[in-house]
Amino acid sequence: MTFLAKPKLLRPDTPRNELGFTRRDYEGAVSTLCAGCGHDSISAAIVQAAFELNIEPHRVAKLSGIGCSSKTPDYFLGASHGFNSVHGRMPSVLTGAALANRSLTYLGVSGDGDSASIGIGQFAHAMRRGVNMTYIVENNGVYGLTKGQFSATADKGSKSKRGVVNSDSPIDLVGLALQLGATYVARSFSGDKEQLVPLIKGALRHNGPAFLDVISPCVTFNNHAGSTKSYEYVREHDVPVNVVQLMLPREEITATYPPGSLHRVTQHDGSVLLLRKLGEDYDPTDRLAAMSHLHEHEAKGEVVTGLLYVDPEAQEMHEHLHTVGTPLNQLQARELSPGSAKLAALNDSLR
Amino acid sequence: MVVPQFVPGIPSPPPPRWWKRSPVTAKTTDELASIGIVVGASWNGARAFTATSGPGISLMQEFLGLAYFAEIPAVVIDVQRGGPSTGMPTRTQQSDLINCAYASHGDTRHALLLPEDPFEAFEFSALSFDMAERLQSPVFLMLDLDIGMNERLSKPFEWDDSREYDRGKVMSYEELEAGKDFGRYLDVDGDGIPWRTIPATHPSRGAYFTRGTTRNPYAKYSEAGNDYVYNMERLRRKMDGAGAILPQPVIKAASQKTNIGVIYYGSTSPAMNEALAELSSQGVHIDAMRVRAFPFAKSVGEFIAAHEQVFVIEQNESGQLRSMIINELEINPAKLVKMVHYDGTPITARFICKSIHKTIAGESGKPALKVAT
Numbered sequence: 023m024t025f026l027a028k029p030k031l032l033r034p035d036t037p038r039n040e041l042g043f044t045r046r047d048y049e050g051a052v053s054t055l056c057a058g059c060g061h062d063s064i065s066a067a068i069v070q071a072a073f074e075l076n077i078e079p080h081r082v083a084k085l086s087g088i089g090c091s092s093k094t095p096d097y098f099l100g101a102s103h104g105f106n107s108v109h110g111r112m113p114s115v116l117t118g119a120a121l122a123n124r125s126l127t128y129l130g131v132s133g134d135g136d137s138a139s140i141g142i143g144q145f146a147h148a149m150r151r152g153v154n155m156t157y158i159v160e161n162n163g164v165y166g167l168t169k170g171q172f173s174a175t176a177d178k179g180s181k182s183k184r185g186v187v188n189s190d191s192p193i194d195l196v197g198l199a200l201q202l203g204a205t206y207v208a209r210s211f212s213g214d215k216e217q218l219v220p221l222i223k224g225a226l227r228h229n230g231p232a233f234l235d236v237i238s239p240c241v242t243f244n245n246h247a248g249s250t251k252s253y254e255y256v257r258e259h260d261v262p263v264n265v266v267q268l269m270l271p272r273e274e275i276t277a278t279y280p281p282g283s284l285h286r287v288t289q290h291d292g293s294v295l296l297l298r299k300l301g302e303d304y305d306p307t308d309r310l311a312a313m314s315h316l317h318e319h320e321a322k323g324e325v326v327t328g329l330l331y332v333d334p335e336a337q338e339m340h341e342h343l344h345t346v347g348t349p350l351n352q353l354q355a356r357e358l359s360p361g362s363a364k365l366a367a368l369n370d371s372l373r
Numbered sequence: 374m375v376v377p378q379f380v381p382g383i384p385s386p387p388p389p390r391w392w393k394r395s396p397v398t399a400k401t402t403d404e405l406a407s408i409g410i411v412v413g414a415s416w417n418g419a420r421a422f423t424a425t426s427g428p429g430i431s432l433m434q435e436f437l438g439l440a441y442f443a444e445i446p447a448v449v450i451d452v453q454r455g456g457p458s459t460g461m462p463t464r465t466q467q468s469d470l471i472n473c474a475y476a477s478h479g480d481t482r483h484a485l486l487l488p489e490d491p492f493e494a495f496e497f498s499a500l501s502f503d504m505a506e507r508l509q510s511p512v513f514l515m516l517d518l519d520i521g522m523n524e525r526l527s528k529p530f531e532w533d534d535s536r537e538y539d540r541g542k543v544m545s546y547e548e549l550e551a552g553k554d555f556g557r558y559l560d561v562d563g564d565g566i567p568w569r570t571i572p573a574t575h576p577s578r579g580a581y582f583t584r585g586t587t588r589n590p591y592a593k594y595s596e597a598g599n600d601y602v603y604n605m606e607r608l609r610r611k612m613d614g615a616g617a618i619l620p621q622p623v624i625k626a627a628s629q630k631t632n633i634g635v636i637y638y639g640s641t642s643p644a645m646n647e648a649l650a651e652l653s654s655q656g657v658h659i660d661a662m663r664v665r666a667f668p669f670a671k672s673v674g675e676f677i678a679a680h681e682q683v684f685v686i687e688q689n690e691s692g693q694l695r696s697m698i699i700n701e702l703e704i705n706p707a708k709l710v711k712m713v714h715y716d717g718t719p720i721t722a723r724f725i726c727k728s729i730h731k732t733i734a735g736e737s738g739k740p741a742l743k744v745a746t
Contacts, residue, residue, distance in 0.1 A: 080576045083417065096582050096594070103572035105416060106584035107409070108435050114377075114406040118413025118421065119572075121375045121397050126417075126573055144409070147402045345397050350375060351418035351571065355538050362532040369529035 040076045048072045048079055050100035054093070060212030060238030060253075061091055061160045065098045067215055068129070068158075071222040072099060075270070082127045083119055087112040087141060090167050091133030091160035091238075099129075110141025113148035113157075117339070120153055123349035124340045127226060128155040134175040135165045138193040142174070145195070149202040149231050154338035156225040157204075157233045159195055160212070162240035163251035170243025181248030194320065196330065199233040200313050205336030206232035207312070208266075209327045211256050212239065221329060223268040229290035230336035237325060250323070261319055263328040264306065265298040287334050297329055306332055375421035377401045377410035404429040408436040408447065415446045416583060418571035420502050420538075422448035426518075427456045427469045430476065437511050438477025439585045441608070444558070444567065446505035446541075449473075450498070450514045452521035455717050464717030465519035467639050468689035473513045474667055474697060480605065482612045484512045484619060485667040489642040491527035493665075494520055497620070503539035508615055509569060517640035517688065519719045542568045549578040557581045558604060559590035565611030612668055619666035622673060625649065627658035634680035635729075636673075636709075638664045638694060640719060641686055647722035652729060659684075659729070667697065674702045677709070684710045684729060688720050 036044050048069040053062050072082065079101035086092035088109035095104045107115040116130045130148075137145045137159050148157065163176040170183055174193045181187055199207045206228040210218040218236065225232035237256050239245045245252045250259075264285070269275055271292035285297035285306060297306055305311055312331040319326045346353075377399045401407045407423040414421035425433070430451055440447045453469045455461030474485055486501055488494040497514055505512040519525065542562075544555055549570070555578065558567050567590075570579035581592035587604065589595045627649075637645045642663065649661055662676045677683050677698070685695040692711035699706050712728045714720040 078576065080580060081573050083572050085413075101577055101580050103570075103580050104582040105413070106582060106586070107412070108439050108585065111405060111409045111436065114401070114409025115413035115416070117399070117406075118375060118377065118410035118415070119417040120413075121399065121410065122414040122417035122419035122421070123573070143402055144406060147406065343397055343399070350397065350414075355536070359532070359534075359536075362534050365530055365532045 039073055041078065043073065043076075043079070045069060045073050047101065048099055050095070050097045053097045055090060056242050058241040059090070060162065060236075060240070061094050062097070063212040063215065064158065064160055064218070064236055064238055065094050067212075067218045067222055068098045070215075070219050071226060074219070075223055075226060077127060077226070081125075082129060083116075084129045084131065085112050085116045085119065086131045087133070087136035089133040089136045089165070090162075090240075091131055092136060094160070095129075095131050110136050110139070111144055112136070113141065113144035113153070116155055117148060117151065117153050120155060120339065121345075122351045124154070124345070125349050128153070129226070130155050130157045132157065132159050133173075134159060134161045134163060134195075135173040138174040138195055142193070146198065146202055149199050149204045149233065151231075152203070152205070152337060152339045152342055153231050154229060154340070155231060156222065156228070157231065158222070158225075159233075159235050160238040161195070161235050161251070162238050162244055163249070164240050164244040166240045166243055170240070177250040180250040181246070183243055183246055185248075194316075195233070196235045196326075197313065197316055199231075199235075200309060200316070200331055203231075204233040204331075205230035205333040206329075207331040208233070208329045209235045209237070209325070211237045211260060211325070211327060213253055213257065214260070214327070217262065217266070217327060220266040220268050224266060224289070224293070224295050224329065224332075227268065227289055227291055227293040228332070228336070230333070230338045256325055259323060259325045261324045261326050262300055263304045263315070263326060263330060264300055266329050267296040267298075269294040269296060287332055289332075289334050290336065295329065295332060300328075306330060307334070309333075375399065375410065375414035375419050377407040377414075377421070377423050404432040405436065408433040408440075408449070411447045411449070412436055412440050412445050415440075415505070416572075418543075420446075420448075420506075422450060422502070424450035424452065426452045426454050426462075427472065428459070430469055430472055434477045437483065438479060438481055440511045441477065441481045441483065442479070442585050443583050444509040444569070445583070446502075446509055447511040448501045448505050448514065449511060450516065450521075452516045452518055454518045455715070461717045463518075465517050465523070465640065465719055466688050466715060466717065467515075467517055468693065468715070469515065470667075470689070470693040470697065473515065476511070482609075482668065484508060484510065484612070484615050486512065486514050486620065487638045487665050487667070488514070488516065488520065489639060489663065489665075490520060491525055492530060495530045499536075500620070503541075504615075504619060506541035507539055507566070507618065508611065509541060509566060510611070515639065519640040542566055544568045544570050544574070544579060546575050549575040555579050556590040557592040558588060558607070560607045560610070564614050565607045565609070566614075567607075616666070616668040616670045619668070619670070621670045622665055622676070623663040624672070624676065625661040625663070627660050628653060629658045631658040631660055632681040633658070633733075634660045634662060634676060634683040635686060636662050636664055636676070636683055636694070636698070637686040639688070641688065644720045644722045644725055645686065648725035648729070651722060651726050657729065657733065664694065669698065669701055673698065674704070677702070677704055681708075682710060683708060684712050684732070686712045686714075686720070686725060686728075688714055690715045
C-alpha cells in the first residue's frame with residue numbers, strides 16, 4: 023500500500039494534553055492492514071485514550087500474539103516498547119513483564135483466533151490470576167491473515183464469504199472473562215468510537231485484569247450478508263447497556279443527569295466511571311446479573327455492548343503475591359542476594 | 374528474580390523465610406506459560422528462570438526459538454531423566470543435550486552448562502544468569518537426575534559477597550540521552566552481541582518493537598534477504614564466541630604420555646575418577662577432559678587433535694555429545710569411540726573400565742590400539 027508520510031511540522035494550535043504531548047506522539051508506524059479494517063479504528067481509539075489520559079508513552083508496554091490484530095501494536099504508541107510474541111501466548115509474556123515492573127501500564131492486544139483458539143488457556147489464566155492489564159481482543163470471527171477461516175468466536179449459523187455456514191458453537195470471551203474473575207469487562211464495536219474510547223480509558227486506569235472484547239469487522243473476509251460480525255449486523259443488533267464516561271481524579275463533573283439514571287463507580291486510583299443507564303436498570307457491579315443479561319440477549323442474536331461489569335475494589339496479581347513495592351527489575355544484587363552468611367547457615371543445616 | 378514454575382498437583386513450596394524480599398514464585402498452568410513468563414520478565418529487565426525436565430523442554434520449543442531470535446535472556450534448568458516421552462521419569466540420564474542445544478525450529482544454537490555435582494550446579498546456577506544476559510539468549514543448566522533429585526555428596530556451597538551481576542550490554546538512560554546510536558540488532562562491537570534497552574528507560578529514545586520475525590538492525594520489520602542473512606551471521610558469531618566465555622573444560626592429564634583420551638561430563642565424574650585411577654594402576658593411561666559447556670571451547674578440538682583415539686562416555690543411548698562434537702567441530706567420527714550407559718542407573722567405574730578394556734583389546738582379543746605402558 024502506498025501512503026504519504028505525515029509531515030513532522032505541527033500547527034501552533036495543535037491540541038496538546040497536560041504533559042504537552044500531541045496525538046501524534048501516541049501514534050505509531052503506518053498500518054499495513056486492509057483499508058477499512060476495524061482494527062485500525064481500535065488503534066486510533068487507543069491513541070485517543072492514551073492522549074486523553076495524559077499517559078507518558080514510554081511508560082506503556084504493549085504486547086501481542088500473532089495475527090492481524092497482533093500486528094497493530096506497531097501502529098500506535100511508537101515511543102513504547104512493544105513485544106509481538108508467539109501465537110496465543112501474549113498473556114504469559116505480559117504476566118512476566120508485569121511481574122518484572124509493576125509500575126508500567128500494560129496493554130495486551132490479541133484477536134479471536136489468538137485468544138479463543140490457540141491461546142484460550144493463557145487467556146483464562148491471565149484473567150483468573152488478576153494480571154493488572156488491559157486485554158483487548160479485536161474480534162472479527164475469522165482468521166484474516168490466512169484468508170478467512172472461521173475462528174472459535176464465529177457464531178453458529180454465521181455464513182462465510184464462500185457461503186459455508188459455521189456449525190460449531192461460539193466461544194464468548196466476555197462470558198468467560200466474567201466467569202473467570204476479570205474485574206473490568208466490556209464489549210464494544212470498532213465502528214463506535216464514542217463508546218470505545220471511554221471504555222479503553224476506564225480499562226487503562228483499572229487496577230486488575232480489564233477485558234475488552236471489541237467486535238471489529240474484517241472487511242476482506244467477514245463483512246458480507248449472513249455474517250454476524252459485519253458492520254451492518256453489529257450496528258443493527260448492538261444493545262448497549264450504558265454510556266460510559268471516565269473522569270480523572272481532578273476533573274470536575276459538570277454534566278447533569280436526572281436522578282437515578284447514573285451509576286458512579288470510583289476506581290482504585292480515584293478515577294470515576296460515570297455510567298449513564300440506557301433503558302432497563304442495569305447494575306454493572308453485579309457479576310451474576312451481568313452474566314445472565316449477556317446470555318439472555320445473546321440468545322436473541324443481540325450484541326450486548328458497554329461496561330458490563332466492574333469491581334472498583336479489585337486487587338491485582340502483585341497484591342495477591344505480596345511483592346515489594348519497588349519494581350523487581352530495579353532491585354540490585356545487594357537486595358537480592360541473601361549473602362554468604364545465610365549460605366553458610368544453609369550449608370550447616372544440610373550437614 | 375521471577376520464578377514461574379509449573380507445579381502439577383502439589384502447591385508451590387514457600388520460599389525460605391530469609392529470602393522474603395526478592396523473588397516471586399508464580400505457579401503456572403503449564404511449561405508454555407512458565408517459559409512465556411521468563412521471556413516477558415527478562416525482556417522487562419528482571420532476572421527469571423524456570424526448572425523442568427525433558428517433556429517440559431519439548432513443550433517450550435517455540436518460545437525458546439523466539440528467545441533465541443529476538444535475543445532475550447532466559448535461564449532454564451533441565452533435570453534430565455530417561456526419555457523419550459515419559460520414558461523413565463524417576464531415573465537418571467543425559468539424553469536432552471541435543472534437544473536443548475538446538476531447541477526450536479529453524480537454525481538455532483543454545484548455551485548449555487554441564488555441572489558435575491551439586492556444588493558446581495550451584496556455581497553454574499548463578500553463572501547462568503550472567504551468561505544469559507551477556508549472550509541475550511537462553512542458557513540451559515543441564516542437571517542429570519542423579520544430581521538434580523538424588524542425594525549426593527557435595528562440598529559446602531560458597532558465595533563471594535563482593536560478586537556483582539553481569540547484566541551484559543544494556544544501554545542506560547545517560548547513554549541514550551547523550552545520543553548514542555541505538556540499533557537493537559546492530560553489531561556495534563563485532564562480537565555479534567547487540568545492545569538492548571529495558572522498557573521505560575528513556576522518554577523518547579530506545580523504544581523498539583520486539584518480534585520473532587526478521588527485522589533490520591534497527592528492529593524495523595523486514596523481509597529483505599540481506600537483513601535476514603546479516604542477522605543469522607551475527608547470531609552465529611555470537612554463539613561461536615560463547616565457547617570462550619562459558620566454563621572451560623577441565624583436563625586431567627595421565628601420569629604418562631598417552632595417545633588415548635576420554636571425554637565425559639555431568640554426573641559421570643565420580644565414576645570416571647575412580648575408573649581413571651583403576652585403569653592407571655593396570656597400566657592403561659588416559660588423558661581425561663571434562664566438558665562443562667556448549668558451544669564448545671577451543672580446547673575441545675585441540676584435545677581431540679592431540680590424541681589418536683578418544684572415548685566419549687555418556688549416559689544416553691545415541692551418544693549425543695559425540696554427535697554434537699562431530700557436528701560442530703567436524704571431527705572424523707572414527708576417532709571418537711561411543712561408550713554409553715543408559716539403563717537409568719548411575720554410570721559406574723566398573724562399566725567404564727570394562728568398556729575401555731574391551732575396546733582396547735578389540736573384538737578378537739588382540740590389542741586394537743597402541744597403548745602407552
